[in-house]
Amino acid sequence: MASKQTLDNSTILESISDGVFSVDRDWKISSFNRAAETITGIKRNAALGRHCSEVFRSSLCGEQCALRETLRTGKPIIDKRCYFINSRGRKIPVTLSTAVLKDHSGEIIGGAETFRDISEIEILKKQLDQQSKTPLLSSHSDAMKSVISLVEAVADTSTTVLINGETGTGKEVAAKALHYLSSRNQAPFIAVNCAALPENLLESTLFGHVKGAFTGALENKLGYFARAGKGTLFLDEIGDISPALQVRLLRVLQEHEFEPVGSNKVEKTQARIITATNKNLSDLVSQGKFREDLYYRLNVIKISLPTLAQRFEDIPFLVEAFIKRFNQLHNKSIQGISAEALHSLQSYAWPGNIRELENSIERACVLSQKDYIQLSCFPFAETANLALEKRQGDIPGALGSGREEAEKQVIMDALKNNHSKIATAKALGIHKTTLFRKMKKYGISF
Structure with a gap:
């Protein structure tokens, strides 16, 4: 019968896919396995003997250090989420767990930490989250194929989009799809129904106002163009805005700047503008009810939604x-x-x-x-x-x-x-x- 071979601790640590390292009482790295090298991009010889904060550059380094908390309390931490900055400067999302290291006499000699790269899980989670927020892209209808293709094609651009469709066809859903499939998806998505607010209130809502701009303006207030930041501002029922607001919106589209109500200070905006209407804007232009220059600014890309x-x-x-x-x-x-x-x-x-x-x-x-x-x-x-x-x-x-x-x-x-x-x-x-x-x-x- 073949004799059993006993695996030492270092062999086991080298065979697992999780990164593992240990530190001594001076917070210097005393062990560093192969998976830790792969995840951080740092070779073992370059890590050993260095302070762990120099190697990992974690979001939890310093006072929030999980290993420090474990050594202070004696209690392990399991699957705590954070990120490391690897040798190429890339942010690596990980889950980590910590434990106290003791010698044979029970004396604390340092601590150990295991960590797992969850980059693929985060990507999948983001994709699933986007799908849950964009049910428009789950259509089984031929009538929607061209719409879906267009949404996917223009989502990750800064192009102004006009969404046209009857009431209830999902214009805001389409706008959210454009937002969540873009690189702006971590920034705000703000929707405004232009037909639901009177002109003066809509103007203040969009552009903000300064204290004393009008009766009841007791303090400065940020408008949605400012709050949206680098996100998306969705203006529904755009065909209902007044001629005066049309002029102000045209300036935003042309110059990417605006002035809060009651202020002469120019502010910049990086928000992407998506508009929607159930009206025929070209007919409104012909009737003199909608500015032609604004119409062409809004109608760079037009998405027409089919009825149910x-x-x-x-x-x-x-x-x-x-x-x-x-x-x-x-x-x-x-x-x-x-x-x-x-x-x-x-x-x-x-x-x-x-x-x-x-x-x-x-x-x-x-x-x-x-x-x-x-x-x-x-x-x-x-x-x-x-x-x-x-x-x-x-x-x-x-x-x-x-x-x-x-x-x-x-x-x-x-x-x-x-x-x-x-x-x-x-x-x-x-x-x-x-x-x-x-x-x-x-x-x-x-």
Whole structure:
């Protein structure tokens, strides 16, 4: 039988992936394993005999030193997060643990610390965090492909973006996606609804004011351009701002500077500006209600969001996400939604888009007494379906001029309400090729 070989401590320390070092009572490094060399970029010979603070340059060096705390209290510290600066000046996130070292007589002779490079974990965490903040990028709809590509292409730039879409289509979600996928994601994201504030209050909110600028201005106040720093300022409903504010905003876009209300001191801003509207700004320009020069400054990159009816493939996934959210919020345990109810939701026109769907699912979660949400929880959808059935009659086999005229009208109305041929076919309960054939038969163009 082969004899057993005993591994000494140094062999074990050299074989593990965690960095390990020890210090003596003078805080000089007495041991330094191979993983410690890899993580810090410092060779063992260069580390031994030096003070640990000279080698690691940790965020916890000095009075916050974890090893110092352990030697003072005698208690180990487990998995404390911090970072080291390696030999190339790169910040390395780590978790560390500490312990007291004693000799055979129990006398303290120093301390030991193990540390683990968690750079990959931090990167993954950041990616997951971004995904959770940008559900827009989880679309299953062809209508969203170009939108997603454009968001990803311009996210990490300072380019001004104009987001256009109907109410409830997720304009702020798109703006957040642009922010969280950019290098600005550690700086603030500030959203302002320009239509919700009167002109004087909006001006003060955006640019700040100095003490005494107006009645009630009892102290200096920073505006959102200053608070955003190097982050993102999202201006929703930009089509509703006054001509005077349009002039001030144009200056910010051109010169990257502004003056707080009541002040003549010019201040700089590095914030990225993203705007959104459900109006047609080019029409407002033609009507003289919106400055043409400002419009061109805002419209460098335009992202047009489809309606929910145009991306009906996303409805099952949005419903699932909303159910999970409202289960937690309202302490419910809804398992899902019935096939009948889901079909009804996918057939509905959703004039309020994603916001209307979200509100409807919350209401259904609150009202539902069953594990699966039923159609009865959506009275508007049921009514819409009954009206549709009444109007379309037996649409696949319609005969006679009267019925054909009714069938043509139903198809035209459905196209208008659903904004796409595929969504229309689904709403009418017929195959898309059947719809195309009938459109050709009745001379319907779309």
